[in-house]
Amino acid sequence: MGVRGAAVWAMAGQYLSFAIQFASSVVISRLFLSPAEVGLFSIALAAALLVAILQDFGLSRYISGLPTLGPEDIARCSSVALLFSLIVASLIAVSAGPLAWTYGQPALAPILMIIAATYLVVPFAVVPMARMARAMQFGGHFAVNVGGAITQAAVAVTLAAFGYSSFALAWATLATGCARALIAQVLCPSPPWPLRIDGLRPVLHFGARSSVLYLTGALGTRSPDLIIGKLLSLRSVGLFSRAVSLSDQFRMLVAGAIGSVFYPAFARIRDRGEPLGPAYLRVCAGYSAIIWPGMAGLALAAEPLVRLLYGAAWLPTAPLLSMIALTEVMLISLPLVSDLPILLGRLNRLLIYNLIDTTLSILLLAIGCLWGVEGAAASRLVYGAAWLCLYWRFMHRLVQFDARALMVIYARSAGATVAAVTPLALAYAFWAPPATIAFPALLGAVVAGGAAWLAAMFVLRHPTLAEFGALASGLPLARRLFPKLNPAT
Numbered sequence: 001m002g003v004r005g006a007a008v009w010a011m012a013g014q015y016l017s018f019a020i021q022f023a024s025s026v027v028i029s030r031l032f033l034s035p036a037e038v039g040l041f042s043i044a045l046a047a048a049l050l051v052a053i054l055q056d057f058g059l060s061r062y063i064s065g066l067p068t069l070g071p072e073d074i075a076r077c078s079s080v081a082l083l084f085s086l087i088v089a090s091l092i093a094v095s096a097g098p099l100a101w102t103y104g105q106p107a108l109a110p111i112l113m114i115i116a117a118t119y120l121v122v123p124f125a126v127v128p129m130a131r132m133a134r135a136m137q138f139g140g141h142f143a144v145n146v147g148g149a150i151t152q153a154a155v156a157v158t159l160a161a162f163g164y165s166s167f168a169l170a171w172a173t174l175a176t177g178c179a180r181a182l183i184a185q186v187l188c189p190s191p192p193w194p195l196r197i198d199g200l201r202p203v204l205h206f207g208a209r210s211s212v213l214y215l216t217g218a219l220g221t222r223s224p225d226l227i228i229g230k231l232l233s234l235r236s237v238g239l240f241s242r243a244v245s246l247s248d249q250f251r252m253l254v255a256g257a258i259g260s261v262f263y264p265a266f267a268r269i270r271d272r273g274e275p276l277g278p279a280y281l282r283v284c285a286g287y288s289a290i291i292w293p294g295m296a297g298l299a300l301a302a303e304p305l306v307r308l309l310y311g312a313a314w315l316p317t318a319p320l321l322s323m324i325a326l327t328e329v330m331l332i333s334l335p336l337v338s339d340l341p342i343l344l345g346r347l348n349r350l351l352i353y354n355l356i357d358t359t360l361s362i363l364l365l366a367i368g369c370l371w372g373v374e375g376a377a378a379s380r381l382v383y384g385a386a387w388l389c390l391y392w393r394f395m396h397r398l399v400q401f402d403a404r405a406l407m408v409i410y411a412r413s414a415g416a417t418v419a420a421v422t423p424l425a426l427a428y429a430f431w432a433p434p435a436t437i438a439f440p441a442l443l444g445a446v447v448a449g450g451a452a453w454l455a456a457m458f459v460l461r462h463p464t465l466a467e468f469g470a471l472a473s474g475l476p477l478a479r480r481l482f483p484k485l486n487p488a489t
Contacts, residue, residue: 012142017149018249024153025245028168029310032160035238039229041166042241044111045173046225047099048092048119063130074127075196081123082192092116103229107166114170124181128188140187144180151179227365228376236373242310243320243377250294251328266336266343276340277401282463283335284406288413289464291332293420293453297446299325300421303434304442320377330384333410337391341398353394360386412460419456423448 029038063069063077096112125144132140155175159168185191224244229237269279298305302325303318310317341350361383368379396403424445428434431441457465 014145016142017145020146020149020153022249024157026309027157028160029242029314032157033165033168034235035242035314036234037166037238038169038241039225039234039236039238040105040107041111041169042225042237043103043105043229043234044099044108044115044166044170046223047095048112048115063127063134069131069134072196072199074131074190075194076198076200077130078123078127078190078192079195079197080200081126082195085119085121085123089116089119092119105234111166111170114167114174118174118177121177121181123192125177125184127190127192128184131188131190140184143187144183147183148176148180152176223362224365224376227362228369228373231366231369232373232376236376239314239317240320240373240376242314243317243324246305246317246321247295247298247324247328250298250325251291251332266340270343276344276399280336280340280399280401281405281409284333284401285409285413285463287332287335288410289416289457289462292329292413293417293449295325295328295332296417296421297424297449299323300424300428301434301442301446304437304439307435308439308442316373319374323377324380327380327384330388333388334391334395337395340395344398346398349394353390357387357390360390409463412462415460416453416456416462420449420453423452 063073092112093116096109096116099112100106100108129141129144152172152175156168156172159171162168164171225237225241228240266276266279269276299322302321303315306314306318306321338350338354341347364379364383364386365376368375368377371378395401424442427437427441427445432438456462
């Protein structure tokens, strides 16, 4: 499968998974769980994920980056995945009691024990997913991701309806892990037995350095829920977590899906000895052309969206969502800041930047909490600007992209972003303010914004338009309807 065909499959899986998870989150938040109940689970999950960075142990990138992959390599990687799953599950289980005592929330302990059990089944999906990514078989990723999303939604909504409170989300996490493992093993069998413990030095060397990187990154991305939960309240955690989740879900629609394709794709470019700069510019163009308008629109529509989807109890989430969505505009401007340094053998240098990055994130968040949950969200804006300054020179030296060409791309993406949000801004000014705008008017403004964005893309001659046509050529229906899109015709 080619890169664009793989991207189509990855995006399709991400879109469908998002739709399923988003719908379930709306039902759960509006009908069953309060911000405090969501906050309790968020603290438990954030704590577990700090340890769970050891789970993958860099195996996905290790497998994708190997020049050749034999049965012995697969057996060794599967064995490492299983061994580290036992370590991760044990660490989470041991931390359950102390964490519950630290936060004064006895329910945290059993929730963490359920989450710990999840990591016993995760290794059954890690190696199969990595093998499919290496082979650009993202149809398999589609099945795993969508199957997991359906399972998560069904279990979470059902148990929440039966009054399981925060435990509904914990059991849904375990059920999702089981579903993903089962589907992955059916599609690409890679059982971690018999254990293969010889010749592990290259795997462990790569994994150890990768895990340090993952740990520092996890401290920056997972610590907000823990810090806010300790310094503020469960309700504040629930509100902040919901805002971050909404922002992340939208970003993952594109960045998460396509990002999984780019590592093996850039590995192929590296192996051919071709320069990475032109390909990186195309990635930046695609991300900024789509994510910037989406995040700006999400920030502008935050209040009516939260009111219409989640109800009045969640309205304090709106200003947090606006600030966090605008932060994503900065964080998406330089994509692949972890993937490409690892691919190009600059892991040690990346670790230094990551440590600085994480320190900034935690420090700014702690300071922001002095002004409540709104201050915590505002700190993300400051962090986003600092992050962009930190990584710009590093990525420029590493990839050697044309900085002037990237500025032109940014300018075109900014123009398309302004065009996309203008209809909603005009609707607020001349039709109804955010507090009272109805769904039909909001939807109409969004549709008009989409049309304005597309028109601006054509007027500005944005380079991503060519990529859209190429991506469409990966769809069988598009090839039948528009034969000229098919390179073979």
